[in-house]
Amino acid sequence: MSSIQYTQSATLLERAKKVLAGGVSSEFRKYNHPHAIFYTHGKGSRVYDADGNEYLDFTLSQGPLILGHSHPRVLEAVQEYSAQAQLFAGQHIKEIELAETLNRLIPSAELLRFCLDGSEAVQTAFRVARAKTGRQKFLRFEGHYHGWMDNVCWGISAPSAEALGNREEPSVYPWTEGLPEHSKDEFIILPWNDPELLKQTLAVRHHEIAAVITEPVMCNSGCIQPEAGFLQTLRQLCDDYGIALIFDEVITGFRLSLGGAQQYFGITPDLAVFAKAFASGYPISAIVGRKEWMDVIANARVIHAGTMNTSNATVAAALATIQVLEEEQPYERMFAHGRRLMDGLQRAAVQTGHHVLLQGPGPMFHIAFTDMKKATDYRDVLSFDKAKLGRFIAGMHDRGIRVIGRGLWYISAAHTEEDIDHAVHTAAAVMGSM
Ligand SMILES: Cc1ncc(COP(=O)(O)O)c(C=O)c1O
Incomplete structure (x- = not known):
């Protein structure tokens, strides 16, 4: 067993609980090991906590830190532009530069608007789709997370796969108390990666449906790629029925x-939502889309607003992050590192007699303890051995490697091959001890 201590974090958590509900500012932060941890600083692939523990970080703060912690170019840009002003609540030139950059890079981004986070941008996309189509419902998929607002807080938790019932008319469960009952009527839900079921459902109910929303890779329940042809089918069906295809990116x-x-994947949606990785941890998101859809915002049929939108710090952070990504082009490296880590974890499991399933493209991937050879939807994910995963994640954490509790790993441009090999070596030790 490792001798790592969490005593400072434990003390700080008790203090925090007296003033912060549950001691945290986002529910997910409670589910760290062995409890919510208080951090002091981060640099590159490493993050440090109040007990002085160093972690090799594969959480990247739930994804945003694609360049690693505290990238100097991002910090410099934020400092420089924040020194000029912090928030105009009016237009500024760098905001156009950022919009022009997204317009140049993202296929569907003919017009866009900036918001603060993913949850808000998703709701804006629904509003756009409803206004343009005159229809009320959206269709979504089991296990896909689209933020924490009422109408998407269903279908992301379930007691078991059996409890979801038949595939044509799945049962949905609320993720939280306090949801208005009618928020359940805003959507139709289906298992993912099932084109025939989608075809059947849309054939009957298309006149009710304003939008179909999907994570292009299901990253919030496992890390499951679309089956060959699934996104193409989605695109075709949405075209056929005049439904907005929304990619939650x-x-x-x-x-x-x-x-x-x-x-x-070479599939252009009508609308898409970006957040996390485009501003290195600063709160900015975007709803982007084809002009014919986004025009409802341009001509003020749809209202989108926000006092804090495009503050100087967030715009500077986004511009700097994208500039570094364009200059460095770290993608080949991130894919290679991710695959090396996936292969290494698989080898470690075989050597230590565990059965794991590693799925994902590489820059993000998921580890599950299961005998399954492949998972294709949320119902498969519900059969994974969560208790064993919890022991693995805790063991990694106790040895200085931070991985998201649900088994998702993020690779940044700052991770080196040595980092990857160190993680594999540590995983072998942890699995060996389990
Ligand atoms: C796919 C997806 N959509 C939407 C959201 C919500 O974004 P935010 O937490 O920025 O509100 C998340 C957050 O993890 C997400 O993973």
Whole structure:
């Protein structure tokens, strides 16, 4: 067993609980090992906590830190532009530069608007789709996370795969108390990666549906890639029925390529949402889309607003992050490092007698303890051995490697081959001890 201590974090958590509900500012932060951890600083692939522990970080703060922690170019840009002003709540030139950059890079980004986070941008996309089509519902998929607002807080938790019932008319469960009952009526939900079921459903109910929203890679339940032809089928059906195809690129954006999953897979949605990886941890997101859809915002049929939108720091951070990504082109490296890590984890499992399933494109991927050879949807994910995964993640954490509790790993441009090999070596030791 390692001798790592979490005593400072434990003390700080008790103090925090007296003033912060549950001691944290986002629910997910509670589920760290062995409890919420308090961090002091981060640099490159490493992050440090209040007990002085150093972690090789594969959480990248839930994804945003694609360049690693504290990239000097980002910090410099933020400092310089924030010194001029912090928030105009009016227009500024760098905001146009950023919009022009996204317009140049992202296939569907003919027009766009900036917001603060992914959740907000998703809701804006729904509003656009409803206004243009005159229809009320959106269709979404089991296990896909689209933020924490009422109408998407269903279908992301379930007691078991069996409890989801039949595939044609799945049961949905609320993720939280306090949801208005009617928020369940805003969507139709289906298992993912099932083109025939989608065809059947849309054939009957298309007149109700304003939008279909999907994570292009299901990263919030496992890390599952679309089956060959699935995204093409989605595109075709949405075209056939005049439905908005929305890609939720909050994770895939700037992570699979500079043009997002839409460039990576060669499928252009009508609307898409970007957040996380495009500003190195500063709060900015974008709803982007084809002009014919985004025109409803341009001509003020749809209202989108926000006092804090495009503050100087966030715009400077986004511009600097994208500039570094364009100059460095780290994608080949991130894919190679991700695959090396996936292969290494698989080898470590075989050597230590565990059965794991590693899935994902590389820059993000997922590890599950299961006998399954492949997972294709949320129902498969629900059968993974969560308790064993929890022991693995805790063991890694106790040895200085930070991985998201649900088994998702993010690779940054700052990770080196030595980092990857160190993680594999540590994983072998942890699995060996399990
Ligand atoms: C695919 C996806 N969509 C939307 C969101 C919500 O984004 P935010 O947490 O920035 O509101 C997330 C957050 O993890 C996400 O992964």
